[in-house]
Amino acid sequence: MRKLLFALLLASPILTFAQGSQVNTQGIRALGMSGAGSALFVDETSIFYNPGALVKSANNAISVGASAVMFRSAFQEVNSNVQHDTKFQISPPFSIFASFGPKDSWWKAGIGVYTPFGGSVDWGTEWPGKFELNHLALRAIYIQPTLSFKLTENFGIGGGFVYNVGSVDLSRSLPVFDQNGNPGRAELSGIGTGMGYNLGVHYHLEDEFAISLSYRSHVRTKLEDGDAEFTVPAALGSSFPTTKFSAELPLPSSFNVGLSFPINDRLDLAGDATFIGYSIYKELVFDYEQNTPVLSDTKQTKKYENALSGKVGLNYHASDKLDLRAGAGYVYTPVRSQYVYAETPDNNRLMGSIGFTYILSDKFDLSGAYTFQRVMERTTTNAETRLSGTYKTNIHAPGISLTYKW
Numbered sequence: 001m002r003k004l005l006f007a008l009l010l011a012s013p014i015l016t017f018a019q020g021s022q023v024n025t026q027g028i029r030a031l032g033m034s035g036a037g038s039a040l041f042v043d044e045t046s047i048f049y050n051p052g053a054l055v056k057s058a059n060n061a062i063s064v065g066a067s068a069v070m071f072r073s074a075f076q077e078v079n080s081n082v083q084h085d086t087k088f089q090i091s092p093p094f095s096i097f098a099s100f101g102p103k104d105s106w107w108k109a110g111i112g113v114y115t116p117f118g119g120s121v122d123w124g125t126e127w128p129g130k131f132e133l134n135h136l137a138l139r140a141i142y143i144q145p146t147l148s149f150k151l152t153e154n155f156g157i158g159g160g161f162v163y164n165v166g167s168v169d170l171s172r173s174l175p176v177f178d179q180n181g182n183p184g185r186a187e188l189s190g191i192g193t194g195m196g197y198n199l200g201v202h203y204h205l206e207d208e209f210a211i212s213l214s215y216r217s218h219v220r221t222k223l224e225d226g227d228a229e230f231t232v233p234a235a236l237g238s239s240f241p242t243t244k245f246s247a248e249l250p251l252p253s254s255f256n257v258g259l260s261f262p263i264n265d266r267l268d269l270a271g272d273a274t275f276i277g278y279s280i281y282k283e284l285v286f287d288y289e290q291n292t293p294v295l296s297d298t299k300q301t302k303k304y305e306n307a308l309s310g311k312v313g314l315n316y317h318a319s320d321k322l323d324l325r326a327g328a329g330y331v332y333t334p335v336r337s338q339y340v341y342a343e344t345p346d347n348n349r350l351m352g353s354i355g356f357t358y359i360l361s362d363k364f365d366l367s368g369a370y371t372f373q374r375v376m377e378r379t380t381t382n383a384e385t386r387l388s389g390t391y392k393t394n395i396h397a398p399g400i401s402l403t404y405k406w
Contacts (some may be wrong), residue, residue, distance in 0.1 A: 033312075036271055042202070046148075059103075061404060106150045107151065113144075117139075120138070122135045134171060142258020149190070161200055168190055218252050221248070221249045228288070247284065247287070329351045353372070363405055366402055
């Protein structure tokens with residue numbers, strides 16, 4: 001009972017959408033190339049991708065972007081022909097980036113507010129894993145003030161401080177039943193905070209060949225005074241009191257290398273490779289303010305592995321007003337087979353994308369992108385809950401952004 005009760009809490013926002021599942025929708029231009037372009041795009045979104053490139057941007061700018069991330073997963077239990085699908089959900093990650101400073105100066109400043117992690121999944125209350133998860137909604141909002149400096153005309157460095165505010169809202173059925181045979185229910189919600197930093201170096205040659213190196217620190221999100229509420233038969237009420245809980249979730253560090261170079265006057269090729277330090281996520285511990293023989297503090301092993309991703313993209317300058325893009329990538333999962341949960345039915349994945357930027361005027365431009373990710377089918381038996389079956393998952397993420405320059 002105790003292991004089943006706390007398995008629902010072990011959802012990791014780093015895995016909710018791609019890359020264990022991180023769909024980087026912070027820059028719609030880069031999204032149109034499957035996340036490649038940290039070396040190619042030198043603009044206000046460099047606050048996220050590489051602060052060292054921000055100082056090289058030609059204009060001050062404000063950009064506002066949003067995506068509609070649609071996560072669809074299906075589960076088929078071992079020895080069953082019935083497929084259970086998640087309910088249709090849209091998660092709207094957003095980004096706001098602003099850069100400012102003297103033109104052609106040795107410095108530039110900026111601030112970004114964006115959602116690198118988060119999402120929503122709803123399996124309902126009738127599927128075989130209802131005692132593992134019903135519904136989960138997660139979001140992490142990062143606030144990042146940034147400074148960037150030009151050491152030479154070709155060489156820029158920069159860094160930013162990151163403050164994270166994360167929220168979680170989840171529910172699952174409990175294997176305790178009322179007189180009508182209805183299972184109990186657990187609902188947990190809370191808000192956590194954490195801090196980190198982002199560093200970057202950007203170098204380009206006269207022929208527009210460029211290299212980008214960037215590092216994002218891990219962020220330990222500490223959740224305190226979360227709310228835990230239980231719906232159970234009256235006879236069990238004292239064993240499942242409404243109480244508070246605290247926990248700590250480590251979001252991983254990452255190191256990214258990006259390259260870009262022109263193929264001809266109209267076509268640029270860009271590639272990015274990222275190492276992600278998921279191994280920091282070894283276990284998740286929950287501390288409950290009020291304990292009972294059933295509701296006690298718990299520790300669950302996660303043992304995530306470090307992961308890699310590779311992305312490549314093309315940017316085609318179709319006209320003075322229009323750029324077209326396409327990209328593809330491959331992402332290795334950090335989730336070991338025996339620790340696959342319903343909130344993170346992850347596996348290695350393929351991704352592809354298309355995108356565009358259209359210059360509306362001297363001051364405004366509009367960018368759009370669409371990314372599709374196919375998560376490899378995975379058959380697994382969870383070491384804790386013993387839920388055994390096959391997961392299939394697809395992720396769709398269209399996005400749009402508007403930029404004002406001066």
